[in-house]
Amino acid sequence: MYNFTFYTPTKIHFGKDQISHLAELKESGSKALLVYGGGSIKRSGLYDKVMEILGEAGVAVVELPGVEPNPRIETVRKGAEMCKNEGIDMILAVGGGSTIDASKVIAGAACYDGDAWDLVEDPSKVKAALPLYTVLTLSATGSEMDAVAVISDMSRNLKQATESEYFLPKMSVLDPSYTCSVSARQTSSGTADMMSHVMENYFSAVEGAEIQEQFAEGILRTCVKYGPVALAEPDNYEARANLMWAASHAINGLCGCGISPGWGMHAMEHELSAFYDITHGEGLAILTPVWMEYVLGGKAASAPAGSELHEKVVAKFARYGRNVFGLDPLKEQADEEVAKMAIECLRKFFFETMHIPANMRVVGIEDEENFEIMAQKASGGGARWFVPLTKEDVVEIFRAAK
Amino acid sequence: MYNFTFYTPTKIHFGKDQISHLAELKESGSKALLVYGGGSIKRSGLYDKVMEILGEAGVAVVELPGVEPNPRIETVRKGAEMCKNEGIDMILAVGGGSTIDASKVIAGAACYDGDAWDLVEDPSKVKAALPLYTVLTLSATGSEMDAVAVISDMSRNLKQATESEYFLPKMSVLDPSYTCSVSARQTSSGTADMMSHVMENYFSAVEGAEIQEQFAEGILRTCVKYGPVALAEPDNYEARANLMWAASHAINGLCGCGISPGWGMHAMEHELSAFYDITHGEGLAILTPVWMEYVLGGKAASAPAGSELHEKVVAKFARYGRNVFGLDPLKEQADEEVAKMAIECLRKFFFETMHIPANMRVVGIEDEENFEIMAQKASGGGARWFVPLTKEDVVEIFRAAK
Numbered sequence: 072m073y074n075f076t077f078y079t080p081t082k083i084h085f086g087k088d089q090i091s092h093l094a095e096l097k098e099s100g101s102k103a104l105l106v107y108g109g110g111s112i113k114r115s116g117l118y119d120k121v122m123e124i125l126g127e128a129g130v131a132v133v134e135l136p137g138v139e140p141n142p143r144i145e146t147v148r149k150g151a152e153m154c155k156n157e158g159i160d161m162i163l164a165v166g167g168g169s170t171i172d173a174s175k176v177i178a179g180a181a182c183y184d185g186d187a188w189d190l191v192e193d194p195s196k197v198k199a200a201l202p203l204y205t206v207l208t209l210s211a212t213g214s215e216m217d218a219v220a221v222i223s224d225m226s227r228n229l230k231q232a233t234e235s236e237y238f239l240p241k242m243s244v245l246d247p248s249y250t251c252s253v254s255a256r257q258t259s260s261g262t263a264d265m266m267s268h269v270m271e272n273y274f275s276a277v278e279g280a281e282i283q284e285q286f287a288e289g290i291l292r293t294c295v296k297y298g299p300v301a302l303a304e305p306d307n308y309e310a311r312a313n314l315m316w317a318a319s320h321a322i323n324g325l326c327g328c329g330i331s332p333g334w335g336m337h338a339m340e341h342e343l344s345a346f347y348d349i350t351h352g353e354g355l356a357i358l359t360p361v362w363m364e365y366v367l368g369g370k371a372a373s374a375p376a377g378s379e380l381h382e383k384v385v386a387k388f389a390r391y392g393r394n395v396f397g398l399d400p401l402k403e404q405a406d407e408e409v410a411k412m413a414i415e416c417l418r419k420f421f422f423e424t425m426h427i428p429a430n431m432r433v434v435g436i437e438d439e440e441n442f443e444i445m446a447q448k449a450s451g452g453g454a455r456w457f458v459p460l461t462k463e464d465v466v467e468i469f470r471a472a473k
Numbered sequence: 474m475y476n477f478t479f480y481t482p483t484k485i486h487f488g489k490d491q492i493s494h495l496a497e498l499k500e501s502g503s504k505a506l507l508v509y510g511g512g513s514i515k516r517s518g519l520y521d522k523v524m525e526i527l528g529e530a531g532v533a534v535v536e537l538p539g540v541e542p543n544p545r546i547e548t549v550r551k552g553a554e555m556c557k558n559e560g561i562d563m564i565l566a567v568g569g570g571s572t573i574d575a576s577k578v579i580a581g582a583a584c585y586d587g588d589a590w591d592l593v594e595d596p597s598k599v600k601a602a603l604p605l606y607t608v609l610t611l612s613a614t615g616s617e618m619d620a621v622a623v624i625s626d627m628s629r630n631l632k633q634a635t636e637s638e639y640f641l642p643k644m645s646v647l648d649p650s651y652t653c654s655v656s657a658r659q660t661s662s663g664t665a666d667m668m669s670h671v672m673e674n675y676f677s678a679v680e681g682a683e684i685q686e687q688f689a690e691g692i693l694r695t696c697v698k699y700g701p702v703a704l705a706e707p708d709n710y711e712a713r714a715n716l717m718w719a720a721s722h723a724i725n726g727l728c729g730c731g732i733s734p735g736w737g738m739h740a741m742e743h744e745l746s747a748f749y750d751i752t753h754g755e756g757l758a759i760l761t762p763v764w765m766e767y768v769l770g771g772k773a774a775s776a777p778a779g780s781e782l783h784e785k786v787v788a789k790f791a792r793y794g795r796n797v798f799g800l801d802p803l804k805e806q807a808d809e810e811v812a813k814m815a816i817e818c819l820r821k822f823f824f825e826t827m828h829i830p831a832n833m834r835v836v837g838i839e840d841e842e843n844f845e846i847m848a849q850k851a852s853g854g855g856a857r858w859f860v861p862l863t864k865e866d867v868v869e870i871f872r873a874a875k
Contacts, residue, residue: 072488072715074486074716075488076487077484078484079481080481080482080484085476085479086474151565201822251677278711279714279715281699281711282695282718285688289684293684312474312681313682313683316684400802400803401802
């Protein structure tokens with residue numbers, strides 16, 4: 072286990088009707104920028120509720136609606152401008168990960184003189200940020216409890232993550248009942264997203280971080296248990312609550328501390344989204360089993376069959392199969408065999424149980440013309456990756472995922 | 474799952490040589506009260522290191538040594554007086570749970586006009602506190618990452634918990650190598666203490682808090698794995714690191730949020746410590762299997778065999794046996810049978826593997842004369858307890874633990 076710093080100061084108010092805690096915004100001032108997405112919060116009545124509580128608390132509101140999935144730098148720039156011009160004291164993001172991610176960089180850019188993209192390129196430039204509050208409506212990215220934002224500049228096919236302690240929300244309201252109305256597709260891709268966050272940490276060559284591994288396996292088992300329940304019974308509060316809490320812990324540092332993983336699957340998926348604007352969770356679900364098969368097959372240049380790293384891959388995938396999918400309960404099968412079964416279990420879970428598109432064609436990626444440049448950008452994670460991948464490895468994985 | 478608020482703002486610097494982060498104290502001012510216990514930090518060299526770093530950071534130090542195990546209100550009063558008289562800006566606790574617990578209430582009492590015991594009796598009176606920093610030297614209580622302090626007034630046989638957000642440490646240094654020198658007895662009782670914290674949350678009638686249950690089981694499995702390693706190889710960093718991180722998460726809210734348990738075992742143990750000044754973790758280890766046997770046997774008035782609550786007990790203990798001790802891997806045995814085996818596994822683990830005293834006599838409790846008054850004070854947890862216990866139940870449990 073490496074040394075680490077663990078810091079999750081966001082106050083979480085979790086449960087039914089916890090929205091009333093929005094009255095706490097007045098501790099940060101009297102004027103909020105309300106950031107939201109496509110308007111579902113108006114249809115659901117959440118918008119009215121928020122306005123009512125803020126009104127009673129004496130907090131004036133300026134609105135920035137229309138944050139896109141894969142949020143755009145243009146929207147961030149617009150929000151930062153509004154903060155500067157309108158004397159905004161704090162930001163309230165109401166929505167899913169995209170809305171919250173955009174709000175984080177708006178909060179930083181509001182306190183920064185240069186262009187907002189600077190803060191995406193170089194997070195060390197974030198020296199202050201407006202206080203950020205969030206109301207979560209979709210269980211997926213975990214942005215409500217972490218320091219990360221992913222922003223896209225589609226004009227340059229860039230989708231990039233940035234991270235700063237200043238981006239950590241001050242308070243987040245997590246009411247699982249808000250997620251009961253999300254579509255089946257969002258439920259599925261959100262579940263894949265949170266599971267991917269856990270697996271990015273869990274599939275690591277770092278040994279001896281047992282607590283983190285136990286937590287990771289616990290979150291994955293919870294997703295496997297409740298993802299299908301949420302699909303079958305969208306209003307099942309218990310399922311929604313467990314998925315919501317799973318998503319926050321999947322990426323708040325709990326599973327990754329002391330491991331410092333490289334997030335290789337995300338590096339690859341960000342290229343898919345940057346070039347084809349697909350749904351993030353679906354891209355991750357498509358790539359993960361393909362990547363697992365590729366590295367387990369000894370095809371990665373850095374981990375050929377028989378190498379020490381390949382042995383770690385086999386052992387880790389086998390542990391994953393046993394502890395997440397309950398394979399080999401009597402521990403009498405060979406690791407290699409269990410590892411292969413684990414990949415099949417994951418495929419079945421994603422593509423049959425959760426009905427996620429199983430390959431790139433289904434989400435509209437027909438050509439291969441961008442694979443070389445995408446692979447160039449996604450490879451090179453080096454020693455921080457569990458299995459370092461060359462550009463050629465990544466092209467092969469993209470092809471196998473078509 | 475109930476509604477809950479989750480708030481763990483303590484910044485944790487975890488790992489070897491993270492002590493260098495003490496330079497951050499200067500962010501809180503220029504004069505610190507250094508609180509510690511019996512002087513082991515002088516023998517180990519930690520004291521010199523702390524003084525060196527604070528000196529370089531320009532932070533002056535006033536010392537309060539000699540905090541007792543089961544820390545006394547007299548020490549708290551003395552510390553608060555020093556803070557007021559010396560113009561202290563922040564508190565640095567270097568030690569285990571007792572030192573940190575005392576420091577929390579000192580931090581609050583330094584900002585309070587009345588007597589420090591008021592803040593133990595009624596935590597709502599805590600309206601401010603000096604910033605608290607900690608350096609942990611013993612994995613057990615989790616005080617380094619929670620809002621709780623337990624203070625004793627031995628003159629009145631009182632041992633009482635108090636809790637306030639103001640008590641949350643601002644920053645804690647967790648260097649597992651500091652715990653390599655603790656005695657075998659402290660290692661054992663510390664492991665029992667953290668496991669008890671988890672079990673207090675986990676043994677609950679609240680259903681559907683799957684994430685919390687998974688985390689609880691993961692921590693318990695980690696303790697079962699690494700407790701014996703730490704005993705056999707005191708310098709094993711991996712074991713010390715996992716136990717240290719387990720202890721923090723056992724009580725920082727992660728396992729208990731949405732469950733709101735009653736901490737019945739602690740209520741009983743606090744009476745043992747208040748009347749006989751025994752080691753907290755040993756008292757918990759002695760009581761837990763006895764309590765389990767008592768309630769599984771249907772002897773508690775609130776949960777007779779055949780009642781709905783008793784069925785929950787059976788089911789929960791069986792889940793515990795399967796998921797913590799790996800019993801019944803093929804899931805073909807009856808819950809009742811697995812539950813009984815689970816109690817035996819816990820007994821074996823505590824009293825054979827970890828060499829913890831198995832009953833009250835071994836820790837010097839020979840008489841029963843205080844059992845009635847102790848039981849009177851420890852019973853009555855009501856609906857918040859998994860199995861509410863009458864005074865008579867508690868007396869029986871004390872007797873069976875002799």
